[in-house]
Amino acid sequence: MKKNIKSTEKESGTENKSNTSGSHQYTEREDSRTGLSVETLKKAISNNLFYVQAKYPEIATRNDYYMALAYAVRDRLLQRWVASVKQYIQGKERVVSYLSAEYLLGPHLANNLINLGIYKEVEQACEELGLNLDWLIEKEVEPGLGNGGLGRLAACYMDSLATLEVPAIGYGIRYQFGIFEQDIRDGWQVEDTDNWLRRGNPWEIARRELSHDVKLGGHIQHYIDRSGKFCSNWIPELVVKGVAYDTPILGYKVNTANTLRLWKSEAPHSFDFQSFNAGEYNNAVNQKIICENISKVLYPNDEQREGKILRLQQQYFFVSCSLQDMINIHLNQGEKIEDFDKKFAVQLNDTHPAIGVVELMRLLMDEHLLDWDTSWNITTKTFAYTNHTLLPEALETWDLELFGSVLPRHLELIYEINRRFLDFVTVRFFGDNQKISNLSLIGEGKRKHVRMANLACLGSHAINGVAALHSDLLKKTVLHDWYELSPEKFSNKTNGVTPRRWIVLSNPNLTKLISEKIGEGWIKDLEELRGLEKYADDPEFQQAWMKVKLDQKKALAKKIQKRLGVKVDPESMFDIQVKRIHEYKRQHLNVLHVIALYNRIKKNPDLEIVPRTFIFAGKSAPGYRKAKLIIKLINSVGEVVNNDPDVRGRLKVVFYPNYNVTNAQKIYPAADLSEQISTAGKEASGTGNMKLSLNGALTIGTLDGANVEIRECVGEENFFLFGLTADEVAQTKAAGYKSKEYYESNAVLKEAIDQINSGYFSHLDVNTFKELTDSLMYDDQYLLFADFQSYIEAQEKAAEAFKHKEMWAKMSILNTARMGKFSSDRSIKEYCDEIWKVKSVPVEIDSIKIIEK
Structure with a gap:
């Protein structure tokens, strides 16, 4: 990167630039602050280096x-x-308020260049300044404000809300430290601090003047006021101040830029001068430390009571700040508090923000003095709830005693909400004590607990799943009693992904190829990809398509070699499984297939097989030992396979560390085969499956989550199906599933498991993977052994198809062409029309005047 910046003294004067790429044409004065010409951009970069960074070219760093x-x-x-x-x-x-504990936005710079439509201009400006735009884009540290699919979905939805010109605010937490940085040492996952703010964040604006106080702990005083009304006064043990940090979320080639508002926790008084003067130096800053801990780290470990308390504090903190903020916005517009639900449609992204139901009741009753019935009516019209899990253990609950110690007023309100609700339910289902117990907001069990999913269901006017199968199973399983009680609340909203980040940005060569054939309309209407179908049999287009794929594979291979020192063959099949590491996602089923292929080669070193590069990526929860063992197994098998001379490069196993949005943008476009192999009935939807298919990967998968709908759309002939269905999984378990019987009857499976147990992949240590293999042998709750043979057969079909290049190219093209349904734009339109009842509001750029000096 050159350090000399050419002079940009030439003024652009009053040249006008017309931008007609959005929904409304506008004319923008080409000045030194907002101009889009190359010369103006060059001057802006130079000015910012000097006036904002206080640097001159000779000493300026890439950052x-x-x-x-x-x-x-x-x-x-x-x-x-x-x-x-x-x-x-x-x-x-009406404004959409999206409440989410996670936002995995990815890097902002390149995405904003795409959405502004100035990527080429900025690239040229950088080149003329002696800079490399790609280098600058790579320098950005992405905000790791989420764990996985939940946060990535929230990011896609924010993009689509802006692109569709829907008024919206995203609310969440400005974690100082996001999801951990993953390193692999001796095959094991090691967590390092994700200090994403260490170099500053140029995309956010701190709103120091915009803050709200949040109460925690303490006790409640009850009294009768002069009018004879029963009142409650919450005397908190601790008050935390939430300060707003705003980030603009720009739509694609429109004027709409919505706000992502994240809250940082601070102490109302950060320094106790009296304690300091008394020599109590630690006590002087004690409150500051306690308060700042709330937004310190994403999902603190909750194995200990202190961790559980901190998690509950986090959830309540951001929800309370957000609801107070919405009420202030509403009242400052001169509106009545009784009309709050007419101004805001609040979506609960899973149960993390479900405490909002009680908090809005508290604010309306205690702070704004509305009666119970009015407050409950407003609350239920305001909230809607998206469920993201079919795992009963993932439905959030809080120990009653712990909950009351943090939120005493809310526990009182929950008891009253529950009392009124159970009076109604008892009449409705008289005599069915089990159903009444299931619906209660308070679970009995060994220790009484608050059921957050029940609270979300009761306090919302709409409940949705995130894939057709998921929504159907919700009605039959974890939310069955709620469906029987209020079937009108339930609907399905299949997840989607934004094509702007997941093709236009991450796969520019494919974007160019598609646009040359069918135009650029597909970027905002993904159904237009159907226009590619007529080229699926065109040999010339097939060659161009597969060249783009090969170039992406070469780029990824280069990164793998640089990062891991492993040389992989771009001509081989890139077999990719990238997602959170979890037993139900069954990365270890994939590993068993690798071992089976390896053993075939060992028995016949001259065997002709389709060369494969198996690429894994994903993070395990820090306290999830079996998931960490799966990571270790992947790396241990890779160590043996990659270095065995008998294999001769026909198999390679790679674990790409620190899976995040940045790395995903490099991996998805390079995939040939997409592994979506979770146990049927366990994955709510998935979005990685959509991104991979959108980039031309063929899926090998079960009928789980959105796989069902993907297969319906792309055609069953373009999808490698295997495994039990969700109903068959339930039937197999009910019949008394014994995984060891499958092990004993399947020679290939038995050989692979025995090989692991022998220490073959662990330097002869027979105990390394014993916990993992024992769980498969005696407690295979995700039916890995039951699906093994079907999986092997589907893999053989995939290998056979890959041999026929023209056929594979056609299948790849059709996968992309038929993915129109899985745009997050379609998802958001359904939410807008059927749940939120909101419409697009195009923004006129001349609605604000810039003060010119």
Whole structure:
């Protein structure tokens, strides 16, 4: 990267630039602050380097240049952002409030260049300044504000809300330390601190003046006021201040820029001067430390009571700040508190923000003095709930005593909500004590607990799953009693992904190839990809398609060699499984197939097989030992396979560390085969399956989550199906499933398990994987052994298809062409029409005037 920046003294004067790529044409004055010409962009970067970074070219680092460019791009978002905020405030439109504990946004710079439509101009400006845009983009540290699918979905939905010009605010937590950085040492996952803010964050604006107080702990005083009304006064043990940090989320080639508002926890008084003067130096800053801990780290370990308390504090903290914020916005517009639900549609992204149901009741009753019935009516019209799990153990609960110690007023309200609700339920289901118990907000068990999913269901006017199968199973299993009680609340909203990040940005060559054939309309209407179908049999187009795929594989192979020192063959089948590491996602089933192939080669070194590169990536929860063992097994098998001369490069096993959005953008476009092999009935939906298919990968998978709908759309002939169905899984378990019988009757499976147990992949240590293999042998709750043979047969079909290049190319093209349904734009339209009852509100760029000096 060159350090000399060419002079950009030439002024652009009053040149006008017309932008017609959005839904409304506007003319923007080409000035030094917001202009989009190459010359103006060059000057903006140079000015930011000097006036914001206080650096000159000879001493500037690559990060200094990245920051200078980022600020230049942010400047060009501000007019749209401020105009959007002003239009929403002045208007009467209903606003979507998305409450999510996670947002995995990915890096902002390149995405904003795409959505602004100035990627080429910025690339040229950087080149003329002696800079490399790709280097600057790689310098950005992504915000790791989520674990996996939940946070990635929230990011896609924020993109689609802005692109569809829907008024929206995303609310969450500004974690100082996000999801951990994953390193692999001796095959084991090691967690390092994700200090994503260490170099600053040019995309956010701190709103120091915008803060809300949040009460925690303490006790309740009850009294009768002068009018004879029973009142409650919460005397807290601790008050935490939530400070807003705002990030603009720009839509694709529109003027709409919505707000992502994340809350940072602080102490109302960060320094106790009296304690300091008394020599109590630690006590002087004690409250500051306690308060700041709340937004310190994403999902603290909750194995200990202190961790559980901190998690509950986190959830309540961001929900309370967000609801107080919405109420302030509403009242500042001169509206009545009784009309709150007409202004805001609040979506609960899983149960983490479910405490919002009780918090809104508290705010309406205790702070705004509304009666119970009015408050409950507003609350239930405001909230809607998205469920993201079929695992009963994942339905969040809180120990009653712990909950009351943190939120005493809310526990009182939950008891009262539950009392009124159970009076109704007892009449409705008189004599069915089990159903009444199942519906109660309070679970009995060994220790009484608050059921957050029940609270979300009761306090919401709509409940949805995230794939057709998932929504159907919700009605039959974990939310069956709620469905019987209120079937009208239930609907399905199959997840989707944004094509802007997951093709346009991550796969520009494929974007160019598609757009040359069918135009660019598909970027905002993914159904237009159907236009590719007529080229699926065209040999010339097939060759161009597979060249793009090969180039992506070469790029990934280069990164693998640089990062891991493993040389892989781009001509081999890239067999990819990238997702959170979990037993139900069954990465170890994939590993058993690798071992089976390896053993075939060992028995016949001259065997002709389709060369494969198995690529795994994903993080295990820090306290999830079996998931960590799966990571170790992948790496241990890879160590043996990759270094065995008999294999001769026909098999390679790679675990790509620190799976995040940045790395996913490199991996998805390179995939030939997409592994979606979870036990049927366990995966709610998935979004990685959509991103991989969208980029032309063929899926090998079970009928689980959104796999069912993907297979329906792409055609069963373009999908490698295996395994038991969800109903068959339930029947097999009910019949008394014994995994050891499958082990004893399947020679290939038995050989692989015995090989692991012998220490073959662990330097002769027979105990390394014993816990993992014993769980499969005696407690295979995810039916890995039952699906093994079917999986092997499906893998053989995939290998055979890969040999026929023209056929594989056609199948790949058709996978992409038929993925239109899985756009997050379609998902958001369904939410808008059927749940939120909101409409698009195009933003006029001239609705705000920039003060010119």
